[in-house]
Amino acid sequence: MNRVDYLRISLIDRCNFRCRYCIPEGAEIDYILKQNLLTDNELLTLLKDVFIPVGFTRFRLTGGEPLLRPNVINLIEAIASFPETKDLSVTTNGFLLSKMAKDLYKAGLRRINISLDSLNSDTFNLIIGNKNRNRWQSVWNGIQVAYEVGFDPLKINVVIIPGVNDHEVLDLAALTINRNWHIRFIEFMPIGNEKLFNNKGWISSEELRQRIRKKWGLTESFVRGNGPADIFQIPGAKGTLGFISQMSECFCDRCNRMRLSADGWLRPCLLNEMGQIDLKNSLRNGVSVKEIQQQVKNLLGLKPEINFKQRESSTTGIYSRTMSQIGG
Ligand code: SAM
Ligand code: SF4
Numbered sequence: 001m002n003r004v005d006y007l008r009i010s011l012i013d014r015c016n017f018r019c020r021y022c023i024p025e026g027a028e029i030d031y032i033l034k035q036n037l038l039t040d041n042e043l044l045t046l047l048k049d050v051f052i053p054v055g056f057t058r059f060r061l062t063g064g065e066p067l068l069r070p071n072v073i074n075l076i077e078a079i080a081s082f083p084e085t086k087d088l089s090v091t092t093n094g095f096l097l098s099k100m101a102k103d104l105y106k107a108g109l110r111r112i113n114i115s116l117d118s119l120n121s122d123t124f125n126l127i128i129g130n131k132n133r134n135r136w137q138s139v140w141n142g143i144q145v146a147y148e149v150g151f152d153p154l155k156i157n158v159v160i161i162p163g164v165n166d167h168e169v170l171d172l173a174a175l176t177i178n179r180n181w182h183i184r185f186i187e188f189m190p191i192g193n194e195k196l197f198n199n200k201g202w203i204s205s206e207e208l209r210q211r212i213r214k215k216w217g218l219t220e221s222f223v224r225g226n227g228p229a230d231i232f233q234i235p236g237a238k239g240t241l242g243f244i245s246q247m248s249e250c251f252c253d254r255c256n257r258m259r260l261s262a263d264g265w266l267r268p269c270l271l272n273e274m275g276q277i278d279l280k281n282s283l284r285n286g287v288s289v290k291e292i293q294q295q296v297k298n299l300l301g302l303k304p305e306i307n308f309k310q311r312e313s314s315t316t317g318i319y320s321r322t323m324s325q326i327g328g
Contacts, residue, residue, distance in 0.1 A: 005057050011063055012066065046279055058086055068096075098144075113157050158186065159188050176240060177234060185243050202247050265278055268299055268300075
């Protein structure tokens with residue numbers, strides 16, 4: 001069992017995109033009411049007085065779209081300034097990045113993951129469920145600005161959907177040849193959206209690797225990432241290729257993370273709602289931070305039993321929240 005020291009924090013469940021694999025078409029989402037979001041103070045208290053003492057030192061901010069969170073720059077500055085913070089990163093759709101990249105960097109953020117599923121604006125629009133052509137350009141500009149500002153590593157997340165963007169795998173992989181970018185191919189997960197894009201399912205990472213290998217060859221990277229990605233490299237490339245294979249492989253055994261939702265639920269597994277605990281209400285009901293630490297430790301103890309492999313046995317059902325609500 002891995003040491004669990006990595007917390008994915010959803011800052012907000014709202015998003016300015018509606019990616020069809022993340023928010024099912026036509027879904028009516030009950031967004032978290034403002035009064036139910038963890039406040040900045042509550043979040044910082046939980047980190048400083050609960051998670052850090054329990055051993056968490058690496059934090060990723062996600063959502064929904066984390067850059068929509070009011071005051072996000074100050075929050076990042078505060079988290080980056082904890083002496084115990086070893087690693088702080090953000091996963092964003094990149095739409096606001098060209099405006100915000102400099103301030104994010106100044107606040108102490110150094111690592112960023114940007115989602116970009118296509119190099120073609122029409123395909124991009126099809127996936128994000130938007131007809132506005134400027135969105136692809138805004139995200140692309142955001143990536144360039146982040147690169148110029150100095151984010152390192154700069155990772156680009158690509159969800160591969162058969163028949164929609166899988167023909168772009170080589171073009172996307174080629175971005176790593178001359179740039180120190182890290183492209184991470186993510187197997188599409190049917191979260192609440194099993195019939196998406198004519199139900200063509202998902203493509204395995206190994207199949208994508210075979211296509212890339214055939215064109216350039218592929219070496220396994222010596223640098224092992226912290227997370228679930230298997231890292232490879234096109235020989236001689238500046239950047240790397242990561243493959244996140246949650247559908248074709250089970251990496252529960254190397255899972256090192258928990259997730260905190262924007263309304264304060266701590267969840268031990270992305271795809272299993274068993275065991276989750278409500279830290280916001282504990283705080284608001286005056287439960288002491290020592291007791292909350294104990295609740296978190298108890299959940300850490302249970303984590304090996306609660307994982308993706310046993311998702312079918314979840315009492316609440318795995319898909320009761322969309323990815324944007326869970327904080328992917
Ligand atoms: N809005 C931000 C973004 O898009 O990067 C952060 C939140 S988003 C939920 C985090 C990541 O989850 C993105 O890289 C997105 O592509 C991925 N994701 C969302 N739904 C998914 C699904 N059904 N299967 C695989 N990955 C998914
Ligand atoms: Fe797309 Fe991220 Fe928004 Fe989900 S949360 S709809 S993946 S941009």
